[in-house]
Amino acid sequence: MKEIVIDFGGITNDNVEQLRIINSTSLPIAYADGFYKDVVKAKNETLNKYAYHNGFVIGAICCRVQDDSKIYIMTLGVLPSYRGRNVGTKLVQSVLDYANTEEAQKEGIQEIALHVQINNEDAIKFYERLGFQKGDMVENYYKRIDPPHCYILRKEL
Numbered sequence: 001m002k003e004i005v006i007d008f009g010g011i012t013n014d015n016v017e018q019l020r021i022i023n024s025t026s027l028p029i030a031y032a033d034g035f036y037k038d039v040v041k042a043k044n045e046t047l048n049k050y051a052y053h054n055g056f057v058i059g060a061i062c063c064r065v066q067d068d069s070k071i072y073i074m075t076l077g078v079l080p081s082y083r084g085r086n087v088g089t090k091l092v093q094s095v096l097d098y099a100n101t102e103e104a105q106k107e108g109i110q111e112i113a114l115h116v117q118i119n120n121e122d123a124i125k126f127y128e129r130l131g132f133q134k135g136d137m138v139e140n141y142y143k144r145i146d147p148p149h150c151y152i153l154r155k156e157l
């Protein structure tokens with residue numbers, strides 16, 4: 001399918017509703033208000049961002065730094081009708097690009113990681129294509145979705 005042009009933009013208090021829409025249409029988990037508050041509070045356009053196409057939000061990625069050495073991808077979603085057009089790749093690649101900068105290396109970032117539900121084969125393939133490796137299965141990681149198990153996916157930098 002045809003690749004589309006996107007711009008990135010930050011997640012703020014004024015536009016955070018868009019993130020709720022992306023997450024609720026893409027992910028099986030309902031994220032609590034605290035998740036959205038933390039993303040806005042982080043004010044970090046490198047780790048938390050929207051993908052815009054023609055002025056409309058069509059995808060988003062949210063990450064945080066964990067254990068001082070890891071970028072953890074909390075959520076990634078692209079609206080269904082815009083999938084398969086490299087939008088997800090560009091969102092993840094933008095975070096990988098940051099992780100490979102001198103600034104991130106100085107901060108001690110060594111790895112980028114995420115959890116993915118074991119039956120989400122599309123997402124597992126998507127991340128493997130970007131160089132992530134499937135690690136251990138964590139049983140009963142999710143409380144309210146079936147299957148409750150996930151894999152850890154990791155990419156060392």
Ligand code: ACO
Pocket residue numbers: 026027073074075076077078079082083084085086087088089090114115116117120122123125126129
């Ligand atoms: N349709 C077509 N190709 C897909 C799809 C899809 N639904 N999903 C993955 N791919 C593959 C393709 O093989 C493509 O390779 P190609 O360019 O060689 O054909 C490759 O992945 C690149 O995909 P993109 O177009 O960059 O991915 P997309 O923009 O569709 O985003 C994503 C991928 C984010 C996984 C999207 O399908 C989505 O929102 N899924 C639902 C939410 C989800 O599962 N998120 C990840 C959960 S884990 C987490 O959040 C930490």
